[in-house]
Structure formats: C-alpha cells, structure tokens
Amino acid sequence: MAKRLWTATEGAPVTTTPISTPAHLLEDLEPVVAENLDRHLALAQEWHPHDYVPWSEGRDFAFLGGEDYAPEQSRLSSTAKAAMFTNLLTEDNLPSYHREIATRFGRDGAWGTWVGRWTAEENRHGVALRDYLVVTRGVDPVELERARMDYMTSGYDSGDKTALEAVAYVSFQELATRVSHRNTGKVTGDPIADKLLARIAKDENLHMVFYRNIVAAALDIAPDATMRAIADEVIGFEMPGATMAGFRRNSIIIAKAGIYDLRLHHDEVLMPVLRHWGVFERDGLGAEGEQARDDLARFLEALDTQATRFVERRAETRARVAANADQEKAARLAADIAT
Numbered sequence: 001m002a003k004r005l006w007t008a009t010e011g012a013p014v015t016t017t018p019i020s021t022p023a024h025l026l027e028d029l030e031p032v033v034a035e036n037l038d039r040h041l042a043l044a045q046e047w048h049p050h051d052y053v054p055w056s057e058g059r060d061f062a063f064l065g066g067e068d069y070a071p072e073q074s075r076l077s078s079t080a081k082a083a084m085f086t087n088l089l090t091e092d093n094l095p096s097y098h099r100e101i102a103t104r105f106g107r108d109g110a111w112g113t114w115v116g117r118w119t120a121e122e123n124r125h126g127v128a129l130r131d132y133l134v135v136t137r138g139v140d141p142v143e144l145e146r147a148r149m150d151y152m153t154s155g156y157d158s159g160d161k162t163a164l165e166a167v168a169y170v171s172f173q174e175l176a177t178r179v180s181h182r183n184t185g186k187v188t189g190d191p192i193a194d195k196l197l198a199r200i201a202k203d204e205n206l207h208m209v210f211y212r213n214i215v216a217a218a219l220d221i222a223p224d225a226t227m228r229a230i231a232d233e234v235i236g237f238e239m240p241g242a243t244m245a246g247f248r249r250n251s252i253i254i255a256k257a258g259i260y261d262l263r264l265h266h267d268e269v270l271m272p273v274l275r276h277w278g279v280f281e282r283d284g285l286g287a288e289g290e291q292a293r294d295d296l297a298r299f300l301e302a303l304d305t306q307a308t309r310f311v312e313r314r315a316e317t318r319a320r321v322a323a324n325a326d327q328e329k330a331a332r333l334a335a336d337i338a339t
C-alpha cells in the first residue's frame, strides 16, 4: 500500500511504496533475536519500583478521610508536571503497544519470549512513575486517571506497518523515550525523580539496542526493503502519545524546556542509530534502496535546518523573557526605593 509522507524539504507530501517484508525474514532473523534476547537478559539488572518512591510522604485522600489533591501540594514545576504526565501516559498505553508488536513479531520462539519480556519491563515503568506521582502528589491524580482512561480506551494504532517498519520504528522510539525520560529527570529538581527516570532511561536504552541490532541484521539480509523501512519510519516518525489529551500543548512545553525537541531528535536519536547501521556508507543497495537512502538524506538535511531554526527562535524567546524579568525586577526595586 502506498504511503503519503510529509517531507520537511518540500513541505509537500510524497508518495512512497514500502517494499513488503521479504518472505521468511522473521524466521531468518530468529537466531539474531535469540542471541540478542540472551544478551539482553544477561545485561538487564533487576530493579524495583518501590525503591524509588518516598512512601513516608504519602497520605490519604478525601475518600479515606484525608485531603484531596491541590496544585500547591506538588513540588514539580509546570514543565516537569507536563513532562511526567506525558511520559507516564505514554507508558500506560502498553496493552496497545503489546498488541502492535505481538501481531507483527508473533508469539513463538525467541520473538515471542522477547515480546513477553519487553512487555513486563515496560509495565514496570508505568507502575514506578504512577506510584511516585501519586505518593508525592506530583500531579492531579483525578486528571491523570481520566486521561489514562481516555488514552487507553482509544488505544494506539501504528497503522499498517510491516514487521520491518515496526522494528525500525521502535529502534528510534525507544531511544526517543530514553532521551525524554532522562531530560525529564533533570528538570524535576527532585533527586528521587531524577534517579527513577534515569533508571527507566537505562531500560529504554537496552530496548533500543535490542531493536537496533535486529535492524542491523535485517539490513544484511534484505538491504533494499530495510533501507526503505528505515527511511519511511524516519520521515513519518511520530511519538506514540500523539493521540493523548493535551499532547500538543505538552509537547510544546517539553520542546521549549529542551526535554525533547527537533535538535535532540536529530542529534541524539536519529543520527546515532543511523550511524550505527552505517546507513550512508553501505554498499550493495539496489535502485530501490538507493532511492530510499536519498529520500532519507534529503529529509535529514531539512530536519537539521528546521532544528537550527527552532533552537535559534527558542534562544531569542528565552532572552526576551529574561530581559522582561530583569526590567520588572528593576522597576520593583525602583518602586521600593521610592516608597
């Protein structure tokens, strides 16, 4: 099925035809999956959500005779709240992601074992973040629960991705999640949240490595189809939370704060993975693979320009806000001296 993708270069849709996943590719990749599953299990360290929650700060809500949430109880800034809220809801939609990957990769053999293990690890992220936020009264638990109900009810649907596209997409998405959790930790101003988010980010990195290694093997087995899948997933990339309540507003807050923005997306997510695959140095591509690589290069160039523009605009806005704050401070000081 043809796909319409928006390119940053022309600002107009281009139509590409994904090359369908070659027959037996999943079977051919099975030994690589088994090897990387073993690698993952050897490297993944056990950790427990309860260790990262300051339970002594917890108290009852009104339903049990205590006090309900009020914004002043939260020690998080509005930026940290928006980022934590978005990160948790993204983790919450796990049943949809499980369905997405279980459908693509199947439930047999090493693929199936990976799907189960990955799901169990991801669930830990949602558990830990929710416990932390509810106990510390970091965000409004009613708003959070309503948003979870809405988001999970509508679910996440990646569209008609092939298995190859799915594995290329998650390579980038896991790394994007890692960057986002890590930088959210930094803006919380709370050493406990920072530690928790750094721990989760470590998991996301291992997930990325797993998927990245599968795609590397797919590039050797089916170079043209894999290159097309990579190009399409980079060009059409969207975080899974895009259908979540307040996602656009929160994404802007997150980008303005430098938690996740176009520059990070280009420099710390797309490029390291593409470099690892040696995408621009590979030989042996056919005409379709070459075409996909050209599309990818054009897109990346335009994205880089957009990222530079975004960072410049953000710096200008920050300077303006700082200058206004200085002016207000000076005016207040002058008024104090005059009285």
Ligand SMILES: [Fe+2]
Residues within 6 Å of the ligand: 091, 122, 125, 177, 204
């Ligand atoms: Fe996660």
Ligand SMILES: [Fe+2]
Residues within 6 Å of the ligand: 122, 174, 177, 203, 204, 207
């Ligand atoms: Fe993950």
